[in-house]
Amino acid sequence: MAAAVEIQGLSCRFGGVKALDAVDIRLSPGEVLGLIGPNGSGKTSLFNLLTGHHNPEAGAILLDGLDLAGQSPSQIARFGIARTFQNLRLLRRLSVYENVRAARHACAPLRDAFWLSPAARRQERDSLMNLLDIFGLSEKAQKTPAELTLVQMRHLEIARLLAADPKLVLLDEPAAGMTSAETQAITEVIATHVLPGRSAIVIEHKMQLVAALCPRIAVLNAGRKIADGPTGQVLADSAVRQSYFGAKPC
Protein backbone atom coordinates (compact mmCIF):
# COMPACT_ATOMS: atom_id res chain seq x y z
CA MET A 1 0.00 0.00 0.00
CA ALA A 2 1.56 3.26 -1.10
CA ALA A 3 0.88 6.61 0.51
CA ALA A 4 0.28 10.05 -0.95
CA VAL A 5 2.46 12.74 0.56
CA GLU A 6 1.91 16.44 0.56
CA ILE A 7 4.55 18.74 2.01
CA GLN A 8 3.45 22.36 2.12
CA GLY A 9 5.63 25.36 2.90
CA LEU A 10 7.84 23.35 5.23
CA SER A 11 10.47 25.36 7.10
CA CYS A 12 12.80 24.56 9.92
CA ARG A 13 15.77 26.28 11.45
CA PHE A 14 18.61 25.40 13.77
CA GLY A 15 19.72 28.54 15.53
CA GLY A 16 20.64 30.92 12.75
CA VAL A 17 20.68 28.24 10.06
CA LYS A 18 17.56 27.94 7.97
CA ALA A 19 17.78 24.24 7.17
CA LEU A 20 14.54 24.24 5.16
CA ASP A 21 12.81 27.25 3.70
CA ALA A 22 9.21 26.92 2.55
CA VAL A 23 9.63 23.61 0.77
CA ASP A 24 6.67 22.15 -1.14
CA ILE A 25 6.76 18.57 -2.38
CA ARG A 26 3.90 16.36 -3.53
CA LEU A 27 4.14 12.65 -4.04
CA SER A 28 1.33 10.61 -5.52
CA PRO A 29 0.91 7.05 -4.24
CA GLY A 30 3.67 4.80 -5.50
CA GLU A 31 5.81 7.64 -6.77
CA VAL A 32 9.58 7.57 -6.23
CA LEU A 33 11.29 10.91 -5.82
CA GLY A 34 15.04 11.44 -5.88
CA LEU A 35 16.22 14.22 -3.60
CA ILE A 36 19.56 15.75 -4.38
CA GLY A 37 21.48 18.81 -3.36
CA PRO A 38 24.85 19.80 -1.93
CA ASN A 39 25.85 18.86 1.62
CA GLY A 40 24.00 20.91 4.20
CA SER A 41 21.18 21.76 1.82
CA GLY A 42 18.56 20.29 4.18
CA LYS A 43 17.86 16.85 2.71
CA THR A 44 18.32 14.93 5.95
CA SER A 45 16.46 17.65 7.83
CA LEU A 46 13.46 17.01 5.58
CA PHE A 47 13.52 13.35 6.64
CA ASN A 48 13.84 14.36 10.28
CA LEU A 49 10.70 16.46 9.92
CA LEU A 50 8.82 13.74 8.05
CA THR A 51 9.55 11.22 10.81
CA GLY A 52 8.62 13.65 13.59
CA HIS A 53 12.16 13.68 14.93
CA HIS A 54 12.18 17.47 14.59
CA ASN A 55 9.27 19.86 14.58
CA PRO A 56 8.79 22.27 11.69
CA GLU A 57 8.90 25.98 12.22
CA ALA A 58 6.15 26.39 9.65
CA GLY A 59 4.31 24.33 7.09
CA ALA A 60 2.43 21.06 7.02
CA ILE A 61 3.01 17.43 6.16
CA LEU A 62 0.05 15.36 5.04
CA LEU A 63 0.25 11.59 4.72
CA ASP A 64 -2.74 10.32 2.76
CA GLY A 65 -4.44 13.56 3.75
CA LEU A 66 -3.67 13.11 7.44
CA ASP A 67 -1.87 16.03 9.05
CA LEU A 68 1.22 14.81 10.88
CA ALA A 69 1.60 18.01 12.91
CA GLY A 70 2.03 17.28 16.59
CA GLN A 71 2.26 13.51 16.10
CA SER A 72 5.05 11.72 17.93
CA PRO A 73 7.74 9.83 16.00
CA SER A 74 6.26 6.55 17.18
CA GLN A 75 2.78 7.42 15.93
CA ILE A 76 4.22 8.56 12.61
CA ALA A 77 6.11 5.27 12.32
CA ARG A 78 2.86 3.43 12.94
CA PHE A 79 1.18 5.45 10.19
CA GLY A 80 3.66 3.78 7.86
CA ILE A 81 6.74 5.95 7.44
CA ALA A 82 10.12 4.24 7.78
CA ARG A 83 13.60 5.49 7.04
CA THR A 84 17.26 4.63 6.89
CA PHE A 85 20.00 6.84 8.24
CA GLN A 86 22.85 8.52 6.43
CA ASN A 87 25.10 7.87 9.43
CA LEU A 88 23.61 4.44 10.19
CA ARG A 89 21.57 3.92 13.31
CA LEU A 90 21.84 0.30 14.34
CA LEU A 91 21.42 -1.25 17.77
CA ARG A 92 24.97 -2.33 18.32
CA ARG A 93 24.39 -4.45 21.40
CA LEU A 94 21.59 -6.41 19.78
CA SER A 95 22.05 -9.15 17.22
CA VAL A 96 21.49 -8.54 13.54
CA TYR A 97 18.27 -10.55 13.85
CA GLU A 98 17.03 -8.44 16.76
CA ASN A 99 17.88 -5.30 14.79
CA VAL A 100 15.50 -6.32 12.05
CA ARG A 101 12.95 -7.54 14.56
CA ALA A 102 13.00 -4.09 16.19
CA ALA A 103 10.59 -2.96 13.49
CA ARG A 104 8.03 -5.58 14.50
CA HIS A 105 7.34 -4.57 18.11
CA ALA A 106 5.16 -1.57 17.34
CA CYS A 107 1.41 -2.02 17.65
CA ALA A 108 1.88 -5.34 19.44
CA PRO A 109 -0.67 -5.96 22.20
CA LEU A 110 0.59 -5.90 25.79
CA ARG A 111 0.20 -9.67 25.98
CA ASP A 112 2.90 -10.09 23.35
CA ALA A 113 5.41 -8.55 25.75
CA PHE A 114 5.06 -11.63 27.94
CA TRP A 115 3.95 -14.32 25.58
CA LEU A 116 4.32 -15.20 21.93
CA SER A 117 2.95 -18.54 20.85
CA PRO A 118 5.49 -20.90 19.29
CA ALA A 119 3.60 -20.59 16.01
CA ALA A 120 3.77 -16.80 16.11
CA ARG A 121 7.46 -16.93 16.97
CA ARG A 122 8.17 -19.33 14.12
CA GLN A 123 6.19 -17.24 11.68
CA GLU A 124 8.04 -14.10 12.68
CA ARG A 125 11.34 -15.89 12.52
CA ASP A 126 10.67 -17.28 9.05
CA SER A 127 9.60 -13.95 7.64
CA LEU A 128 12.53 -12.05 9.16
CA MET A 129 15.06 -14.68 8.09
CA ASN A 130 13.63 -14.48 4.56
CA LEU A 131 14.14 -10.77 4.69
CA LEU A 132 17.72 -11.15 5.92
CA ASP A 133 18.26 -13.66 3.15
CA ILE A 134 17.33 -11.10 0.51
CA PHE A 135 20.14 -8.93 1.81
CA GLY A 136 22.61 -11.78 2.17
CA LEU A 137 22.56 -11.42 5.94
CA SER A 138 20.94 -14.64 7.13
CA GLU A 139 24.32 -16.15 7.99
CA LYS A 140 25.02 -13.12 10.16
CA ALA A 141 21.73 -13.21 12.07
CA GLN A 142 23.34 -13.88 15.43
CA LYS A 143 26.27 -11.51 14.94
CA THR A 144 26.32 -7.93 16.14
CA PRO A 145 26.20 -5.05 13.65
CA ALA A 146 29.82 -4.24 14.54
CA GLU A 147 30.81 -7.51 12.89
CA LEU A 148 29.33 -6.40 9.57
CA THR A 149 30.93 -4.45 6.77
CA LEU A 150 29.67 -0.96 6.02
CA VAL A 151 27.80 -2.27 3.00
CA GLN A 152 26.13 -4.97 5.09
CA MET A 153 25.15 -2.38 7.68
CA ARG A 154 23.41 -0.32 5.00
CA HIS A 155 21.65 -3.48 3.84
CA LEU A 156 20.61 -4.22 7.39
CA GLU A 157 19.01 -0.79 7.73
CA ILE A 158 16.99 -1.41 4.61
CA ALA A 159 15.99 -4.86 5.86
CA ARG A 160 14.78 -3.28 9.11
CA LEU A 161 12.84 -0.71 7.16
CA LEU A 162 11.17 -3.44 5.12
CA ALA A 163 10.31 -5.40 8.26
CA ALA A 164 8.01 -2.52 9.21
CA ASP A 165 6.22 -2.84 5.84
CA PRO A 166 5.94 0.94 5.43
CA LYS A 167 3.81 2.92 2.97
CA LEU A 168 6.42 5.62 2.56
CA VAL A 169 10.11 4.85 2.63
CA LEU A 170 12.81 7.44 3.16
CA LEU A 171 16.28 6.33 2.10
CA ASP A 172 19.09 8.63 3.21
CA GLU A 173 22.13 8.04 0.99
CA PRO A 174 21.71 4.24 0.81
CA ALA A 175 24.82 3.89 -1.35
CA ALA A 176 27.11 6.23 0.58
CA GLY A 177 30.59 4.73 0.83
CA MET A 178 29.86 2.00 -1.71
CA THR A 179 31.81 1.08 -4.80
CA SER A 180 30.15 1.21 -8.16
CA ALA A 181 29.49 -2.55 -8.13
CA GLU A 182 28.03 -2.38 -4.63
CA THR A 183 25.89 0.57 -5.66
CA GLN A 184 24.62 -1.47 -8.59
CA ALA A 185 23.72 -4.34 -6.27
CA ILE A 186 21.85 -2.18 -3.75
CA THR A 187 20.08 -0.38 -6.58
CA GLU A 188 18.72 -3.71 -7.77
CA VAL A 189 17.66 -4.77 -4.29
CA ILE A 190 15.86 -1.48 -3.74
CA ALA A 191 14.18 -1.71 -7.12
CA THR A 192 12.89 -5.24 -6.61
CA HIS A 193 12.16 -5.38 -2.88
CA VAL A 194 11.70 -1.88 -1.51
CA LEU A 195 9.97 0.28 -4.08
CA PRO A 196 7.15 -1.89 -5.47
CA GLY A 197 3.88 -0.88 -3.86
CA ARG A 198 5.42 1.97 -1.88
CA SER A 199 6.03 5.67 -2.18
CA ALA A 200 9.62 6.71 -1.65
CA ILE A 201 11.99 9.60 -1.31
CA VAL A 202 15.60 8.70 -2.03
CA ILE A 203 18.45 10.99 -1.03
CA GLU A 204 21.59 10.10 -2.93
CA HIS A 205 24.63 11.70 -4.47
CA LYS A 206 25.38 8.78 -6.75
CA MET A 207 23.62 9.57 -10.01
CA GLN A 208 23.95 5.92 -11.01
CA LEU A 209 21.40 5.01 -8.33
CA VAL A 210 19.20 8.08 -8.68
CA ALA A 211 18.91 7.72 -12.43
CA ALA A 212 18.02 4.04 -12.14
CA LEU A 213 15.40 4.37 -9.41
CA CYS A 214 13.86 7.82 -9.63
CA PRO A 215 11.84 8.98 -12.59
CA ARG A 216 11.56 12.35 -10.90
CA ILE A 217 13.96 14.39 -8.80
CA ALA A 218 13.84 17.48 -6.65
CA VAL A 219 16.87 19.59 -5.87
CA LEU A 220 17.48 21.40 -2.61
CA ASN A 221 19.97 24.19 -2.22
CA ALA A 222 20.46 26.01 1.09
CA GLY A 223 17.06 24.82 2.28
CA ARG A 224 15.16 25.89 -0.82
CA LYS A 225 13.76 23.70 -3.52
CA ILE A 226 15.32 24.96 -6.73
CA ALA A 227 14.09 22.33 -9.15
CA ASP A 228 11.56 19.50 -9.34
CA GLY A 229 10.68 17.44 -12.36
CA PRO A 230 11.56 14.53 -14.63
CA THR A 231 15.08 13.38 -13.85
CA GLY A 232 16.67 13.97 -17.25
CA GLN A 233 15.18 17.42 -17.52
CA VAL A 234 16.24 18.53 -14.03
CA LEU A 235 19.77 17.25 -14.44
CA ALA A 236 20.10 19.23 -17.64
CA ASP A 237 18.94 22.39 -15.90
CA SER A 238 21.71 24.95 -15.71
CA ALA A 239 20.90 26.29 -12.22
CA VAL A 240 21.02 22.78 -10.85
CA ARG A 241 24.36 22.10 -12.47
CA GLN A 242 25.62 25.38 -11.07
CA SER A 243 24.63 24.66 -7.47
CA TYR A 244 25.15 20.94 -7.38
CA PHE A 245 28.06 20.20 -9.60
CA GLY A 246 29.65 23.62 -9.39
CA ALA A 247 29.86 23.37 -13.17
CA LYS A 248 29.51 26.30 -15.51
CA PRO A 249 26.26 26.33 -17.44
CA CYS A 250 26.79 24.58 -20.70
Place this chain on the structure above:
Amino acid sequence: MDAFTISVLSNIGLFSFLAISAWVLLICGEISFGQQAYFAIGAYAGGIATAVWQWPFALGVGFGVVLGAVIGGLVAWPTTRLSGMHYAIATLAFAEFVRSCLNVFSYQREVDGYLTGPDGANGFRDIRWAYEAGVEPLGYLGIIAAGLAAVIGLIACMARGRGMAQLRIVGEDPILAGMQGLNVNRIRIAAATLAGGIAALGGALYAHLATYVEPAQFGVMIGVHSLAYGLIGGLGTVFGPILGVLVDIGLLESLRVFSSYRMIVFGGLVALVLILRPRGILDEKTVRRIQAWLRR
Protein backbone atom coordinates in the same frame (compact mmCIF):
# COMPACT_ATOMS: atom_id res chain seq x y z
CA MET B 1 22.06 -27.45 55.68
CA ASP B 2 23.42 -25.57 58.64
CA ALA B 3 21.83 -22.36 59.89
CA PHE B 4 24.66 -20.21 58.53
CA THR B 5 24.36 -21.55 55.00
CA ILE B 6 20.60 -21.16 55.07
CA SER B 7 20.89 -17.57 56.21
CA VAL B 8 23.50 -16.73 53.58
CA LEU B 9 21.38 -18.32 50.84
CA SER B 10 18.29 -16.48 52.07
CA ASN B 11 20.21 -13.22 51.93
CA ILE B 12 21.44 -13.97 48.44
CA GLY B 13 17.87 -14.70 47.38
CA LEU B 14 16.47 -11.54 48.93
CA PHE B 15 19.16 -9.29 47.51
CA SER B 16 18.58 -10.88 44.12
CA PHE B 17 15.13 -9.28 43.96
CA LEU B 18 16.69 -5.87 44.49
CA ALA B 19 19.45 -6.57 42.02
CA ILE B 20 17.01 -7.79 39.33
CA SER B 21 14.82 -4.78 39.99
CA ALA B 22 17.70 -2.35 39.36
CA TRP B 23 18.80 -4.51 36.40
CA VAL B 24 15.41 -4.21 34.67
CA LEU B 25 15.83 -0.44 34.72
CA LEU B 26 19.45 -0.67 33.58
CA ILE B 27 18.29 -2.70 30.58
CA CYS B 28 15.86 0.10 29.87
CA GLY B 29 18.73 2.59 30.00
CA GLU B 30 17.96 4.01 33.41
CA ILE B 31 20.22 4.14 36.43
CA SER B 32 18.28 3.83 39.67
CA PHE B 33 19.90 4.17 43.06
CA GLY B 34 16.50 3.96 44.68
CA GLN B 35 15.05 0.47 44.31
CA GLN B 36 15.36 -0.02 48.09
CA ALA B 37 12.32 2.27 48.34
CA TYR B 38 10.15 -0.41 46.74
CA PHE B 39 11.80 -3.08 48.84
CA ALA B 40 10.76 -1.01 51.88
CA ILE B 41 7.26 -0.47 50.52
CA GLY B 42 6.88 -4.21 49.97
CA ALA B 43 8.23 -4.96 53.43
CA TYR B 44 5.90 -2.53 55.18
CA ALA B 45 2.84 -3.26 53.08
CA GLY B 46 3.30 -7.02 53.27
CA GLY B 47 3.99 -6.83 57.00
CA ILE B 48 0.96 -4.65 57.70
CA ALA B 49 -1.25 -6.96 55.67
CA THR B 50 -0.30 -10.13 57.53
CA ALA B 51 0.51 -8.77 60.99
CA VAL B 52 -2.03 -5.98 61.42
CA TRP B 53 -4.83 -7.02 59.11
CA GLN B 54 -4.16 -10.72 59.64
CA TRP B 55 -4.37 -11.48 55.92
CA PRO B 56 -3.06 -14.79 54.67
CA PHE B 57 0.64 -14.72 53.78
CA ALA B 58 0.27 -15.02 49.99
CA LEU B 59 -2.33 -12.27 49.91
CA GLY B 60 -0.18 -10.02 52.08
CA VAL B 61 2.87 -10.53 49.88
CA GLY B 62 0.71 -9.96 46.82
CA PHE B 63 -0.53 -6.70 48.32
CA GLY B 64 3.06 -5.55 48.83
CA VAL B 65 3.93 -6.45 45.24
CA VAL B 66 0.94 -4.61 43.79
CA LEU B 67 1.63 -1.53 45.89
CA GLY B 68 5.32 -1.52 44.92
CA ALA B 69 4.44 -1.94 41.25
CA VAL B 70 1.77 0.77 41.27
CA ILE B 71 3.99 3.27 43.08
CA GLY B 72 6.88 2.37 40.77
CA GLY B 73 4.71 3.14 37.76
CA LEU B 74 3.34 6.36 39.27
CA VAL B 75 6.79 7.65 40.14
CA ALA B 76 8.00 6.82 36.63
CA TRP B 77 5.28 8.97 35.10
CA PRO B 78 6.95 12.34 35.73
CA THR B 79 10.50 10.99 35.73
CA THR B 80 10.45 9.48 32.21
CA ARG B 81 11.29 12.96 30.96
CA LEU B 82 14.51 12.89 32.95
CA SER B 83 17.58 11.18 31.67
CA GLY B 84 20.94 9.99 32.88
CA MET B 85 22.20 11.77 35.95
CA HIS B 86 18.92 13.60 36.54
CA TYR B 87 16.97 10.38 36.63
CA ALA B 88 19.52 8.76 38.95
CA ILE B 89 19.28 11.64 41.39
CA ALA B 90 15.50 11.60 41.26
CA THR B 91 15.47 7.92 42.24
CA LEU B 92 17.83 8.61 45.10
CA ALA B 93 15.70 11.51 46.28
CA PHE B 94 12.55 9.42 46.09
CA ALA B 95 14.10 6.59 48.10
CA GLU B 96 15.19 8.99 50.82
CA PHE B 97 11.74 10.54 50.75
CA VAL B 98 10.16 7.14 51.32
CA ARG B 99 12.54 6.47 54.17
CA SER B 100 11.70 9.81 55.80
CA CYS B 101 8.02 9.05 55.44
CA LEU B 102 8.48 5.67 57.12
CA ASN B 103 10.35 7.43 59.93
CA VAL B 104 7.16 9.24 60.85
CA PHE B 105 4.68 6.62 59.69
CA SER B 106 2.83 5.06 62.59
CA TYR B 107 -0.03 2.68 62.09
CA GLN B 108 -0.58 0.49 65.10
CA ARG B 109 -3.62 -1.63 65.87
CA GLU B 110 -4.36 -3.99 68.67
CA VAL B 111 -4.02 -7.60 67.58
CA ASP B 112 -4.59 -10.33 70.21
CA GLY B 113 -4.05 -7.80 72.98
CA TYR B 114 -0.77 -6.45 71.55
CA LEU B 115 -0.15 -3.21 69.71
CA THR B 116 1.10 -4.23 66.26
CA GLY B 117 2.24 -2.21 63.29
CA PRO B 118 4.87 0.29 62.17
CA ASP B 119 5.87 2.85 64.77
CA GLY B 120 7.95 5.45 62.94
CA ALA B 121 11.67 5.32 63.56
CA ASN B 122 11.14 2.62 66.19
CA GLY B 123 10.38 0.24 63.39
CA PHE B 124 7.83 -2.46 62.87
CA ARG B 125 8.02 -5.49 65.18
CA ASP B 126 6.41 -8.89 65.25
CA ILE B 127 5.80 -9.69 61.62
CA ARG B 128 5.26 -13.19 62.89
CA TRP B 129 3.64 -15.12 60.06
CA ALA B 130 6.52 -17.56 59.53
CA TYR B 131 6.78 -18.20 63.26
CA GLU B 132 3.03 -18.72 63.69
CA ALA B 133 2.74 -20.91 60.63
CA GLY B 134 5.68 -22.96 61.89
CA VAL B 135 7.80 -22.38 58.79
CA GLU B 136 11.41 -23.31 59.50
CA PRO B 137 14.31 -21.28 58.01
CA LEU B 138 14.88 -23.98 55.41
CA GLY B 139 11.21 -23.92 54.44
CA TYR B 140 11.33 -20.16 54.20
CA LEU B 141 14.39 -20.40 51.98
CA GLY B 142 12.18 -22.54 49.74
CA ILE B 143 9.58 -19.75 49.65
CA ILE B 144 12.26 -17.22 48.71
CA ALA B 145 13.54 -19.56 46.00
CA ALA B 146 10.02 -20.00 44.65
CA GLY B 147 9.52 -16.23 44.52
CA LEU B 148 12.83 -15.79 42.73
CA ALA B 149 11.97 -18.58 40.30
CA ALA B 150 8.71 -16.80 39.53
CA VAL B 151 10.57 -13.58 38.74
CA ILE B 152 13.14 -15.37 36.59
CA GLY B 153 10.28 -17.17 34.84
CA LEU B 154 8.53 -13.89 34.13
CA ILE B 155 11.72 -12.39 32.68
CA ALA B 156 12.24 -15.55 30.62
CA CYS B 157 8.72 -15.18 29.21
CA MET B 158 9.50 -11.57 28.33
CA ALA B 159 12.68 -12.70 26.64
CA ARG B 160 10.67 -15.14 24.50
CA GLY B 161 7.97 -12.54 23.91
CA ARG B 162 8.62 -8.95 22.93
CA GLY B 163 9.09 -7.44 26.38
CA MET B 164 12.84 -7.75 26.85
CA ALA B 165 13.54 -6.71 23.27
CA GLN B 166 11.41 -3.62 23.77
CA LEU B 167 13.25 -2.74 26.97
CA ARG B 168 16.63 -3.27 25.34
CA ILE B 169 15.78 -1.18 22.28
CA VAL B 170 14.54 1.69 24.43
CA GLY B 171 17.60 1.32 26.64
CA GLU B 172 20.04 1.45 23.78
CA ASP B 173 18.53 4.14 21.57
CA PRO B 174 15.27 5.71 22.73
CA ILE B 175 15.09 7.97 19.67
CA LEU B 176 15.41 5.05 17.29
CA ALA B 177 12.90 3.13 19.42
CA GLY B 178 10.40 5.92 18.83
CA MET B 179 11.04 5.84 15.10
CA GLN B 180 10.40 2.09 15.17
CA GLY B 181 6.94 2.84 16.50
CA LEU B 182 7.63 1.99 20.13
CA ASN B 183 5.95 4.11 22.77
CA VAL B 184 9.08 4.92 24.73
CA ASN B 185 7.36 6.55 27.70
CA ARG B 186 4.94 3.70 28.11
CA ILE B 187 7.75 1.17 27.98
CA ARG B 188 9.74 3.09 30.58
CA ILE B 189 6.71 3.26 32.86
CA ALA B 190 6.13 -0.46 32.37
CA ALA B 191 9.76 -1.17 33.26
CA ALA B 192 9.48 0.91 36.43
CA THR B 193 6.25 -0.87 37.35
CA LEU B 194 7.90 -4.24 36.86
CA ALA B 195 11.00 -3.17 38.78
CA GLY B 196 8.89 -1.79 41.63
CA GLY B 197 6.91 -5.02 41.88
CA ILE B 198 10.02 -7.20 41.87
CA ALA B 199 11.75 -5.16 44.59
CA ALA B 200 8.55 -5.12 46.64
CA LEU B 201 8.27 -8.91 46.40
CA GLY B 202 11.77 -9.16 47.85
CA GLY B 203 10.85 -6.68 50.57
CA ALA B 204 7.69 -8.51 51.57
CA LEU B 205 9.59 -11.78 51.80
CA TYR B 206 12.36 -10.08 53.75
CA ALA B 207 9.94 -8.63 56.31
CA HIS B 208 8.48 -12.05 57.09
CA LEU B 209 11.92 -13.57 57.48
CA ALA B 210 13.35 -10.77 59.63
CA THR B 211 10.09 -10.27 61.60
CA TYR B 212 11.37 -6.76 62.31
CA VAL B 213 11.91 -3.92 59.87
CA GLU B 214 12.87 -0.30 60.41
CA PRO B 215 13.43 2.63 58.03
CA ALA B 216 17.18 2.67 58.71
CA GLN B 217 17.49 -0.72 56.98
CA PHE B 218 16.55 0.76 53.62
CA GLY B 219 19.39 3.23 53.21
CA VAL B 220 21.20 4.46 50.16
CA MET B 221 23.96 1.85 50.38
CA ILE B 222 21.41 -0.89 49.69
CA GLY B 223 20.41 0.92 46.53
CA VAL B 224 23.99 1.45 45.42
CA HIS B 225 24.78 -2.23 45.93
CA SER B 226 21.65 -3.32 44.09
CA LEU B 227 22.73 -1.30 41.09
CA ALA B 228 26.32 -2.55 41.27
CA TYR B 229 25.18 -6.19 41.20
CA GLY B 230 23.73 -5.86 37.71
CA LEU B 231 26.69 -3.84 36.53
CA ILE B 232 29.26 -6.41 37.59
CA GLY B 233 27.17 -9.54 36.96
CA GLY B 234 26.20 -8.37 33.51
CA LEU B 235 23.31 -6.92 31.56
CA GLY B 236 22.94 -9.78 29.08
CA THR B 237 20.78 -12.08 31.20
CA VAL B 238 18.72 -12.03 34.36
CA PHE B 239 21.37 -14.29 35.90
CA GLY B 240 23.81 -11.38 35.68
CA PRO B 241 22.49 -9.49 38.71
CA ILE B 242 22.19 -12.78 40.61
CA LEU B 243 25.83 -13.48 39.81
CA GLY B 244 26.65 -10.05 41.20
CA VAL B 245 24.85 -10.87 44.45
CA LEU B 246 26.62 -14.21 44.63
CA VAL B 247 29.99 -12.54 44.28
CA ASP B 248 29.28 -9.89 46.90
CA ILE B 249 27.31 -11.77 49.51
CA GLY B 250 28.28 -15.33 48.76
CA LEU B 251 31.98 -14.63 48.47
CA LEU B 252 32.95 -11.37 50.09
CA GLU B 253 30.53 -11.24 52.97
CA SER B 254 30.53 -14.87 53.89
CA LEU B 255 34.20 -15.70 53.59
CA ARG B 256 36.10 -14.66 56.69
CA VAL B 257 39.21 -13.65 54.74
CA PHE B 258 37.35 -10.81 53.10
CA SER B 259 34.99 -9.81 55.85
CA SER B 260 36.79 -6.75 57.15
CA TYR B 261 37.80 -5.59 53.69
CA ARG B 262 34.50 -6.32 52.05
CA MET B 263 33.62 -2.80 50.97
CA ILE B 264 37.11 -2.12 49.69
CA VAL B 265 37.28 -5.37 47.77
CA PHE B 266 33.77 -4.90 46.40
CA GLY B 267 34.43 -1.32 45.35
CA GLY B 268 37.64 -2.34 43.64
CA LEU B 269 35.88 -5.25 41.96
CA VAL B 270 33.15 -3.01 40.58
CA ALA B 271 35.72 -0.58 39.21
CA LEU B 272 37.76 -3.39 37.69
CA VAL B 273 34.82 -5.09 36.01
CA LEU B 274 33.49 -1.83 34.64
CA ILE B 275 36.86 -1.07 33.09
CA LEU B 276 37.38 -4.52 31.64
CA ARG B 277 33.77 -5.33 30.80
CA PRO B 278 31.60 -2.23 30.67
CA ARG B 279 28.40 -4.28 30.38
CA GLY B 280 29.37 -6.72 33.15
CA ILE B 281 30.64 -10.28 33.24
CA LEU B 282 27.62 -11.80 31.50
CA ASP B 283 27.22 -9.08 28.90
CA GLU B 284 25.00 -9.31 25.84
CA LYS B 285 27.68 -10.72 23.60
CA THR B 286 28.79 -13.38 26.04
CA VAL B 287 25.20 -14.42 26.63
CA ARG B 288 24.57 -14.71 22.89
CA ARG B 289 27.65 -16.86 22.58
CA ILE B 290 26.56 -19.11 25.42
CA GLN B 291 23.09 -19.42 23.89
CA ALA B 292 24.56 -20.32 20.49
CA TRP B 293 26.76 -22.90 22.16
CA LEU B 294 23.80 -24.38 24.07
CA ARG B 295 21.73 -24.60 20.87
CA ARG B 296 24.33 -26.81 19.20
